[in-house]
Amino acid sequence: MFFRCFFLFFSVIASVTIFSQSEFYETDDVREIHIDFYDENWDALLDSLYIEGEGGRILANVDIDGSTYYSVGVRYKGYSSVSINYVKNPFNLKLDYVIEGQNHEGIDKLKLSNVIQDPSFLREVLSYEVCRKYMPASKANYTNLYIGGILWGLYTNVEAVNKEFLIEHFGSKYSPFFKCNPEELNIQIGGENSNLSNTHGTDSMDYVPYYDLESNFGWSSLYHLIDTLNNAPAEISQVLNVDRTLWMHALNYSMVNFDSYIGYSQNYYLYLDQANQFNPIIWDLNMSFGSFRLTDASQLFYGGFDILQAQNMDPLIHHNFISVSPRPLMTSLFESERNRKMYLAHIRTIVEENFENQAYVTRAESLKEMIFQDVLNDTNKFYSDDDFISNIYGQVSLISSICPGITQLMDARSAYLSSYPGFSGEPEISNITVSSDGELLLGNDVWIHAEIVDATYAHVSHRFGNNQRFVSVEMFDDGNHNDGSAGDSVYGCKLEDCSNSIDYYLYADNEVSGVFSPARAAHEFYNLNSNISIGDLVINEVMSNNLSVAADPSGKYEDWIELYNTTDSPISTNNLYLSDNLTNVLKWALPNHVIPAHGYYVIWADEDGSQGEEHANFQLSNTGESITLSHADSTVIDDVSFQMQNMDVSYGRSPNGVGDFAMLTPTFNSSNDMTSVIEDQESHDCNASPNPFTDCLTIRACGSYSVSDVFGRLIVKGEDHRLINTSFWSPGVYFVQMDHSQAVPVKLLKLK
Numbered sequence: 001m002f003f004r005c006f007f008l009f010f011s012v013i014a015s016v017t018i019f020s021q022s023e024f025y026e027t028d029d030v031r032e033i034h035i036d037f038y039d040e041n042w043d044a045l046l047d048s049l050y051i052e053g054e055g056g057r058i059l060a061n062v063d064i065d066g067s068t069y070y071s072v073g074v075r076y077k078g079y080s081s082v083s084i085n086y087v088k089n090p091f092n093l094k095l096d097y098v099i100e101g102q103n104h105e106g107i108d109k110l111k112l113s114n115v116i117q118d119p120s121f122l123r124e125v126l127s128y129e130v131c132r133k134y135m136p137a138s139k140a141n142y143t144n145l146y147i148g149g150i151l152w153g154l155y156t157n158v159e160a161v162n163k164e165f166l167i168e169h170f171g172s173k174y175s176p177f178f179k180c181n182p183e184e185l186n187i188q189i190g191g192e193n194s195n196l197s198n199t200h201g202t203d204s205m206d207y208v209p210y211y212d213l214e215s216n217f218g219w220s221s222l223y224h225l226i227d228t229l230n231n232a233p234a235e236i237s238q239v240l241n242v243d244r245t246l247w248m249h250a251l252n253y254s255m256v257n258f259d260s261y262i263g264y265s266q267n268y269y270l271y272l273d274q275a276n277q278f279n280p281i282i283w284d285l286n287m288s289f290g291s292f293r294l295t296d297a298s299q300l301f302y303g304g305f306d307i308l309q310a311q312n313m314d315p316l317i318h319h320n321f322i323s324v325s326p327r328p329l330m331t332s333l334f335e336s337e338r339n340r341k342m343y344l345a346h347i348r349t350i351v352e353e354n355f356e357n358q359a360y361v362t363r364a365e366s367l368k369e370m371i372f373q374d375v376l377n378d379t380n381k382f383y384s385d386d387d388f389i390s391n392i393y394g395q396v397s398l399i400s401s402i403c404p405g406i407t408q409l410m411d412a413r414s415a416y417l418s419s420y421p422g423f424s425g426e427p428e429i430s431n432i433t434v435s436s437d438g439e440l441l442l443g444n445d446v447w448i449h450a451e452i453v454d455a456t457y458a459h460v461s462h463r464f465g466n467n468q469r470f471v472s473v474e475m476f477d478d479g480n481h482n483d484g485s486a487g488d489s490v491y492g493c494k495l496e497d498c499s500n501s502i503d504y505y506l507y508a509d510n511e512v513s514g515v516f517s518p519a520r521a522a523h524e525f526y527n528l529n530s531n532i533s534i535g536d537l538v539i540n541e542v543m544s545n546n547l548s549v550a551a552d553p554s555g556k557y558e559d560w561i562e563l564y565n566t567t568d569s570p571i572s573t574n575n576l577y578l579s580d581n582l583t584n585v586l587k588w589a590l591p592n593h594v595i596p597a598h599g600y601y602v603i604w605a606d607e608d609g610s611q612g613e614e615h616a617n618f619q620l621s622n623t624g625e626s627i628t629l630s631h632a633d634s635t636v637i638d639d640v641s642f643q644m645q646n647m648d649v650s651y652g653r654s655p656n657g658v659g660d661f662a663m664l665t666p667t668f669n670s671s672n673d674m675t676s677v678i679e680d681q682e683s684h685d686c687n688a689s690p691n692p693f694t695d696c697l698t699i700r701a702c703g704s705y706s707v708s709d710v711f712g713r714l715i716v717k718g719e720d721h722r723l724i725n726t727s728f729w730s731p732g733v734y735f736v737q738m739d740h741s742q743a744v745p746v747k748l749l750k751l752k
Helices: 042-052 123-131 163-170 204-210 219-231 233-238 242-254 307-311 328-334 337-354 359-377 385-390 406-418
Strands: 012-015 030-037 058-064 067-076 091-094 109-113 140-147 150-159 177-180 268-272 278-282 428-436 446-453 457-463 471-474 490-495 501-509 514-517 524-529 537-543 560-565 576-579 600-604 624-631 636-643 650-654 660-664 686-689 696-701 704-709 714-719 722-725 732-738 746-750
Touching (some): 123 140, 123 359, 233 328, 242 278, 242 328, 328 337, 337 501, 359 406, 446 457, 537 624, 696 714, 714 722
Antiparallel strands (some): 012 524, 030 058, 140 150, 501 514, 537 650, 650 660, 704 714
């Protein structure tokens, strides 16, 4: 194989997950939780709250694996799994209900399910474990729950899809976020529910009964998604992560999880990511593997489907048959033949990696062995010990139907899907290489090549950071794309004006079937990295005494560091580090964020990662310190040592991006050339400390000065060094001005 160049780079598979999983949800451990309610009639109180449907809670102390938490808010969880006639109801525990910030290993909400629809006790934990391989999904394990010291039963312990989940998987938590479940009174058996159709009206408020807004805003964004999905499907990738949606459908159909969008059009979330695309998040898998068998009656299943029909359920029902109620999240996407091939490629990956190889049986047996005695000890469970023991392999009678054995369903299901048209016959992708007309330098073009056998189409999807969408570039085998000879099954394409970090994956198809590389794309992808040069990305402005200049998304005025891309190409912060410790320049890894040419990126130095990925694990000292920007190999790209700053004064480069540092009127996230340089504190011939102050203030000056309040009223006059009693001053902002000086006054803050 011949190329015009031969500089190759090592490719690695990367996952989108940016934080490690909490040990609390480690699947192979059974947790222990004790609830001690404050009220002896707690069950009657919870029953009343459930009947009222107002979502209220009662208080309890909760012990989690030996750690005790007080004034925890407790209510029942869910709808169909709750009954005032049940002993074993599901619980929702909010640890910070009264005590702000109270959490267990960073977790402030626990969701405990009572396993009412699953004699095997395996469906929820096993299904989530499969899903996490392919898209963001909750972690899940088991816990023995005690109430008042009495064993209440074995529960499944499922990670809440909340703001902490969003931070872990999307790096932010302030964008539009919806739980797609209709209000209980609006649930329609076989109806529309939260199906994203536009039949409810043209006003976003028409959709309030069918979607639960869990962010501060977002209704207009949701309606824009609905309108685009129904009226402009060719533009849907602008507002929806199509690949992740195809993965959710593939998982639901592969594991016959119909208590979801594909059946009742509910039990999922939507979150608008940094690339401005809505992402579906799969949820509520306790009735997977055929435990729930009602649909919208498509494919003539008006009364639900039996086990044989579940085994042979067509994964393209809503393309091959008429949808009785609208399902635009499937029908609009499946109008594209390529989307259908991608969808079936995802099903192939799920089946081959989990079911054809019998890995799921091995895992199910392992989980069953782990919880065996705990299930037998659970005297409040809904099924017999024999039902639990047998339901991996054989069916069990439920109150109104039959719950299939997991292997009874999935072995036949796997065989059916493996023979489904489009499942096999896919091209083969191998020998992926990368080259450039030199080194992989910022702004250079990069060639991607691969041997792709039996393909009629191929593309590379790539992005430079998590805040970008994957963009597809077609690959060719025509001899004109650095691909060797025409027709030799070597495909190539050029990625232009590349960043220093590239995430990418390949896709190819023919008339029959499609294939991805890596197979779990785009949840996993290949990555290329190169170092940037000194001066390409600089620390442009620092603020360590931010009183009122700029608030972070939570509304707090925190320290911040502004980075500036001085080049004509996009720069990724992937594999770059910030630090305020010269002995540990790798103190905090920057997120995988692309900064456009001549663009800015602000990092909040507030030591609060719970606010999002743009919040560093250190704060800035107002007395002055050093900050470094480094590569992963500890090579320093840029550094700055700043001195003590007055309130609402920053320390930045002037001219912007290239000049020396000086005290500035802050220019948050914009050019420093648009502001004026402020004389530093010594040039005022005046210094005041502490700042902020309370009962006393020391002013060191060379000459006479005046102190005035924010209204310009004179508070005190003085000369040279002086200690002032300020205990009777009102809280607020004050200014120290040297007499006969044109320097900017020193700004002070009295706290109380």
